[in-house]
Amino acid sequence: MSDVSGLSPTSNGLQLLVLSNGHGEDIIAVRILQELQQQSNPPDIFALPLVGEGRAYQKLNIPCIGSVRTMPSGGFIYMDGRQLMQDVKGGLVQLTFSQIKAIRRWVSSQKRLGNKTAILAVGDIVPLLFATFSDANYAFVGTAKSEYYVRDEVGLLARKSKAARWENFSGSIYHPWERWLMSRRRCLAVFPRDSLTTEILKQWLIPAFDLGNPMMDGLEPTVSPQQFYSADVQQKELARPLVIALLPGSRAPEAYTNWKVIMLAVSALIASFQKRDAIHTSKSLVFLGAIAPGLDCNILSQTLQSQGWQPHSQSPISLPDANTLIFKQSNAYLLLTQQAYNECLHWADTAIAMAGTATEQFVGLGKPAIAIPGDGPQYNPAFAEAQSRLLGPSLILVEQPTEVAHVVRSLIKEPDSLQKIAENGRRRMGKPGAARRIAECLLERLW
Template identity: 30%
Template sequence: MGRILLISNGHGEDIIATAIGQKLQALGHGLEALPLVGRGTAYERAGFAVHGPRQQMPSGGFVLDDPTAFLRDLRAGWLAMSLGHWQAARRVAARSEAIVAVGDLYALAVARIFGRKPTFLVQSRVSLRAWQGQGGRVDRAYTGLERFLMRSAVRVYPREAEGARWLCAHGIAQAEYLGNPMLDAVSGEAGLEPPPPYLLLLPGSRPDAYYSLPRMLEACRLLRPSGLTPVVAWAGLELGSLQTPGWAREATGKAEGVVLRLIHPDGTVVHLATEAFRRALEGARLALSTSGTAAEQAAGFGVPLVGFPTAGPQYTLPFAQAQQRMLGQALTLTEPNPETIARAGLELLSDPTRYAAAQADGKAAMGEPGGAERIAGDIDWHLRRWSKVDSS
């Protein structure tokens, strides 16, 4: 079979694209990747060839709600980086049979404008649930330009059944819901020394983490009565920039799993782990979160969340509120201070009815696993059908 180019615009989107790419690889396809945001480490770990500049911009890819973020990106070299991405898209697409774009308008635009090969869109970002209660604004969930470009895609795979129905009703007949591949993109099997149950800390993969993790650490001190063991799922940001006043650091010398212990004089110990997200998630009873994809994956696994807004670039108040509308009772939002964070967590853990409702809402919002395999199978079916037509 021919080669397929994966184009994605975000850390979570890289992970989702990798999950789908691995299923396509198992079906006999060759895969290459072009991450438009960040370094594309998920692709590297999967063994895919990674193309284009791999520079982390200050905004982390979140510029729509903050015009000043785009100016900071421009000063950091956004234009030169983007030119490199566009050139890579044209070069790699020339030897590819098709493109799978994972993300939103920007990933699709790069695929269609510069790739110019049959394109399959996995729209993993937009949730109509997140627009509920916003009046007529639901019509802005998918922009007019995005819908225009969607009409040229072979297939469009929304993350929710509601999205597929809405798109079909608005002129995108090739939209079909085949499941949410986000739940198939949960990786990280490195070992964890401390036993479950865990209090999972998800500060995210953007610079928000430097603001939110210190507050989560202080909340952990107040959550000691829960009996949960705090574990940080660290997403690869530079640890040297993390400020944890009042906490001693003890490096374990390991390359993955628990790489660092944060120890407070009151006896609270927090285990910071890399490459262990799935292992931590499977043992988690509650999560503190300022993350995007990881929070939604946790909700889909039945782990209730307590979140709080940051100054950005990702987990701003509007972003957090949209995520709460999408996840329902699975996400409790609080003020960004340790006392209210801990209080919300303890109240949730002490109320079995509310806890069960949070679990149910999270699973309902995220759907069932298996979407990556079904989407890959659908893409494979189209490519093989074309191959038969061409050979005849």
């Protein structure tokens, strides 16, 4: 991404600078910006991705105002102190100072031109801190924290560790210094990720708006899942395949290691359904591997074939992806796709997950996910445990891949439990359309 000055001719329009600190945060920011660009009087938009190269912004032709660089950790420094040291050696400190200077330079230059300026910070305390000391009005989309990490609607969650009390020592998952940044006069809007967090933040007179979570936007499938049902849906419902999404994450090489772990769970699940006493033994199993575009499907295919899967020409489900790879083993099918992510989430009954955003989006659709902690740096035991608190009963943690089969069979036997899981997931992740609602509120507040 090229470094540009961010200067523009004097205009009556709003000049908006977006700060984000991670690939997922970039995507959320872009969803909001796309909605902003659809408004009748959109702002002129600039960006500064604080982590990574900000490729998501390039698709909207949004110019970058400062230096960008991919750090060794990929943005997961809070997971591991060693990752932080690698980033420091890779120039993190110098990059941070140059970014702070770029922000202040951009604000000053726009003000000299007589333009109205504002900053949209997306992520955690880092972009929020940069926005606070930018000398411009700002808004904050809080993607990293939720009160669900420490409480639910009933009250505080029971925690074993004394260190865990630190997370909520001041009455909120957001610490006093973070709330101070959100309560400054120039902070005109805060968009928490869920209703519970919004309710708590309002206790400190923070301008918090409960408009939903943009993570649930843009997930509509292009093809209806009804295409693999027969015409007589009611009669054939029990005969339809049990569809399970496989979510190994998007970051290499971790995702390849996660894939091997997931395949152990898949093998155990197939064996369980082949037993005479298995529930719904007539059901075939269909596994949908939702593979990030940046991963190499050849590596994943090698793992499949080493565990007895054979390439196949036909599938009971036709994904809208001409490059789908199809494999078969016994009465089970496995499909690898890098272009039908939304269909994988919508068509699956449950998921075997070792991912961050994908797991949360799946749960937000009202479905149960089964998670297996990995070795990290992202999807390690600490991350998985925290995610299980965030998502509540919708995310079921198991210690070993072989335990997945028991969980799946239990879910099939408990339709009442599935209904509660569906309600829980939708409540915690919110309804689609948040990006549009946030965009409209931003223009109203920042103009």
